[in-house]
Amino acid sequence: MGRALILAACLAAAPASAQDFTTLKGHGGPVMGIAVDTGGRVATASFDNSIGIWEGASPAWLEGHDAAVNVVKFRSDGFLVSGGDDFTVRVWPAGSVNRVLGEHRGKVTDISISTEAGLVASASWDGTIGLLPLDANWAWALYPPLDEPDPRFLKASGAVNAVGFHGPDVLYAATATGEVVRYDLARDAALPVARHGFGVNELIVTDDWIAYGAVDGGTRIIDHQGAEIADFTLDRRPILSMAYHGDTHQLAVGDGHGYIMMVDTADWRIVRDFRATREGPVWALAFSSDGTTIYAGGLDDVAFGWPVDTLDAYDPGISGQRSFLRAPEEMSNGERQFMRKCSICHALEGSASRKAGPSLHGLFGRPAGTVPGYRYSDTLRMSDIVWDETTVDALFDQGPDHYIPGSKMPMQVIAGKDDRADLIGFLKQATRENHENEE
Ligand code: HEC
Incomplete structure (x- = not known):
């Protein structure tokens, strides 16, 4: 290549975005969950039992869980809700002050918040979904007797990996038994909308469709009746994380091989596909509120923020076969x-x-x-x-x-x-x- 050509190529490679690549470093263990609020605060849930809040130079640490923290979500008032391997769901009104919203009999893997319903739904490996009041000012009586049905816990067919509200009355849950189940909370009815056969790890619920990601790499989009809309399954497994940004219609999918795939949900096309980590899984994904940055966490004890428009475009020739x-x-x-x-x-x-x-x-x-x-x-x-x-x-x-x-x-x-x-x-x-x- 001549000099002029090299120069032209380098200029073309310059990031067009004003966004910067960011590194959130400080956790003492893998990052299992990430959430971003509208003000740009990033929360990270880690295997080191703590939650990091990143705003400016040095993070604030929220300590309170007695084991790994798997999931964090921001409530609309800016408070955090978290769940972890200590079986608890907690809300964090200020600093490390926290309240237990509910307690499971197994680890808590996911949380979905419905402000309209005033509920936090929590997915747990104990085979139940917690329906916990969002702004209870007291800790509920914990440990309901095993033989007595507790209205605050829905029974599932197996360990629950993910939950997502659809309006105040409908909740979807994904299970390790491979089901995506629709719960009609008002009618107290449950109906499987997908039977995948392999454990389903991840769920994104929108008004028009549901995306799920499974242990065998299955990455599918279905409608609310369960009919398939699209299938983005590549030879990647397992699917471990998903994030969605509605305004820019981007769906991000993270897997056990360290890849993040981005789908444009306006025309159901894989737009980007890049390897975010050389080794190890992408456990956590979240978009910034404007959709220009994707935050990813995994084995490295570090979370990264990638400007979306700097990521590799999808090339079926490369992504299809992995032997490169x-x-x-x-x-x-x-x-x-x-x-x-x-x-x-x-x-x-x-x-x-x-x-x-x-x-x-x-x-x-x-x-x-x-x-x-x-x-x-x-x-x-x-x-x-x-x-x-x-x-x-x-x-x-x-x-x-x-x-x-x-x-x-x-x-x-x-x-x-x-x-x-x-x-x-x-x-x-x-x-x-x-x-x-x-x-
Ligand atoms: C997570 C991303 C990341 C990783 C991993 C990384 N770098 Fe970098 N590297 C950067 C960034 C960003 C810059 C630009 C830094 C700046 O502008 O301050 C940079 C700059 C450099 C530079 C200076 C280049 C110049 O033009 O002046 C060298 C040399 C370099 N990296 C080598 C390496 C090597 C060798 C490794 C592996 C051992 C590595 N980097 C791993 C992100 C990374």
Whole structure:
């Protein structure tokens, strides 16, 4: 490629959006749930028993659950409702002050709030759905006797993984037995609308359709009678998270392989498909209130906010067959390091790739912050670092937060000297100007 062409390609790769890639780092365990309120506050539920509230620089931590927190939702008054492995559903009026709204006999996996009905529905592995009063100012008598039916808990056919209100009177639930069941709360009736055969993990309920995602990778859209509208099943399993943004009609689907697929629900088309994590699942997804950012959480103890318009477009040629990644055993240690730790955010080629970080093409000998069109942080743009073996080594020996404080690059350290050396060896060769990428 000639210089002019490279430049044109780089400019085309510049993020068009004013949104920034964000990293929410601080949890001591995987992020299992995310919610965003209209004011832009992001809440994260973590395996470390805490909830993080991210607003500006440092998060506020809500401590109160006695085990992993699986789900958080914002109530319309801005209060949080959460559920966790300690079997409880809690509401958080201020800081770590919290009230138990209800208690299950198994872990709480999902929550849906209906302001109209004044109810919080909670899905639990105890095989029931809690119907808990939204603004009870007292803790209900917990533990109803097992042999006495309790109107506050609906019985399901098995462990309940997800719930979603449709208006104040209808509630859908997805079960580990593979059913999507419609509960008519006023008439006290339950009717399965889908029998999937494999456990259903996720549910999105809108006025016009219901989306569900299952353990076998099944990703389907049905109407309220159960008739199929669309099927987006790829060879990804299990489906672990879903989020929907109505105004921009985007449905996001996260899976066990670390992919996030985005469907345009106006014309039922897969628009984007990208690998958000190299290893491990996408447990949690939520859109920002304007729909321009998708927040994702998983194994990394970190949640990321991706500007939607920077994510890879869907390419059936790539997404259809997954063999484009070679088996890790066939890679050199340096390539493996890059694939696992850098390739989510950095391309090696100079050609257009809308990733969160600048292309590393031609890195060695390049002054920091100089890929044309990429929006660097001021810190990196103004720095006088020149990238070479020594400076790249220092970057990951000390971590970006120490080596270039204020950089947008997420904190990470590569502790092993040999791993750093192998990575640098791989990068030197793979980022060369005339390097043909043999993948
Ligand atoms: C989660 C995203 C992310 C990951 C993972 C990541 N980076 Fe980055 N990287 C960035 C961003 C964003 C920037 C731009 C930082 C800025 O502008 O302050 C950057 C900048 C850089 C730069 C400076 C580039 C320049 O043009 O000055 C280098 C070198 C770099 N990264 C190397 C790596 C390597 C090597 C890895 C893997 C070990 C890695 N990065 C992992 C997001 C990431």
